[in-house]
Amino acid sequence: MTIKPIDPPTLHLHPAQLVDWLELVALFDPFRTARIDALAASLKQLAEEAEEDIGEADRVVERLVEGIENEIELREKHLGETYPYHLDEDAEELQLIEGWQDPKYAFYLVCLVTSHVTKSPILRTPPADGLLLRLRNEIFQILSTLAMAGLARGRAVTVGWPRRSGETITELMNRAAANGAGFSVRNPPGEYVAPAEKDGGIDVMAWTNELSPPPLTLFYGQTASGNNWPEKPVFEHARIFESSYLQDIMTGNRGHTTIIPFRVWDTRFWNAQNLLHRSLIDRLRLPPYAYTGLRQALEGMMVDEADHVENVVAWLNEYRAAALA
Structure with missing residues (x-):
């Protein structure tokens, strides 16, 4: 074969x-x-x-x-x-x-390919050049934002840079607050924020959907599509992000998760990493959560990136064609 x-x-x-x-x-x-x-x-x-x-x-x-x-x-x-x-x-x-090529299947297939981008014993022709750049900067961010919305069963915003919306972090947090995230926004941000700060180390924020704030849980997520994902827990970034950009947070419950495309089969390692990262959304969890997030968006809930889901399918088609060329 x-x-x-x-x-x-x-x-x-x-x-x-x-x-x-x-x-x-x-x-x-x-x-x-x-x-x-x-x-x-x-x-x-x-x-x-x-x-x-x-x-x-x-x-x-x-x-x-x-x-x-x-x-x-x-x-x-x-x-x-x-x-x-x-x-x-x-x-x-x-x-x-x-x-x-339906998005609900493409979510898994993109994760499958992404998990073999580097040091794969299987995939001889992984995504490269522009395809790889789009995968890292756009496609996996779309999947992660949808998945965080699905995890929260609520709204989600893309915080990671580059942000398609062009919003500053303060503008983005004001939009989140206006949509029930349960906090007010520091403006200007805290005095220790670096002048060139773009995302504060946070890629996605999501929160449970309630009739009025506060949400039951406020979630922070970090995307980690590379093999160095064990080194990227989001908790410390979230702590500093809150002190820099938010105030009057009404929610006591915080969720922290790292979103990865990998299938982690070593049970002991998997459990240890969940303790370190607080929680992981892996290849077995990401597609169902992302599909839930997409359906929520189609029902009118605010979920960033949902209107760009066709880019995921387009990327998958382009990569497949390039690999077979």
Whole structure:
């Protein structure tokens, strides 16, 4: 099974990475299909070359195939209607859904590609140059803002720079306050704000939807689309942001989350990072939350970036075409 943008599978890949491999194959395949039996045959050949004991080689492959099936089931369970793949009844083919360009599916596919931008053992042709710049500065910000709105079941604003709206932070916070965020705005900002400050280290703010303020919870989010995401908890940035730009905050409950495109399969590491970051929105959580945020926007709720969701689909199409060229 040879697909130009993808490297061949190896025995060193975790079952979650092997599912990523299958998903990417299906994304690039003209028939939108990845054959699990063909992958198993390839892995068996590799195992037999690495193991003198044929029986042990068979057991290695059986464990990997079982792990693949379990991982697909886990993704289906977490992602629900936003998972753009279907496993056939015989568990032999993973198929990309025909309507994969619908935003509710594109959210997952963008996360899948983004998680393999750097140091990927799978993706040979990741986004580069202008495509990568747009992914970092625009596309993942759109997904993250929608996801934070979905998490809060409320409104959300894009704080991260560059801001499409062109608002200053003070103007943006005044708009948030006018839409029930539950605080007033320091104007001018605190005296310790750096003169060239653009976003105060905050990428998204969201809050629960109430008939009148205060919201039950005020959320701060930070986007982290690169492999250095463990180094970017948002809590300290939020503390300084509040003291610099906000006052008379009516809400005692604060939520802090880091939004990442990755599938973190190491349970111990995942739990430790949730403690450090307060919470994580990963690839299993982001698409359903983003789809909820989009539906809220379509119902008239203020959710920044919702009117640019078509850019997500356009980017995905452009990247796929570039990778296959």
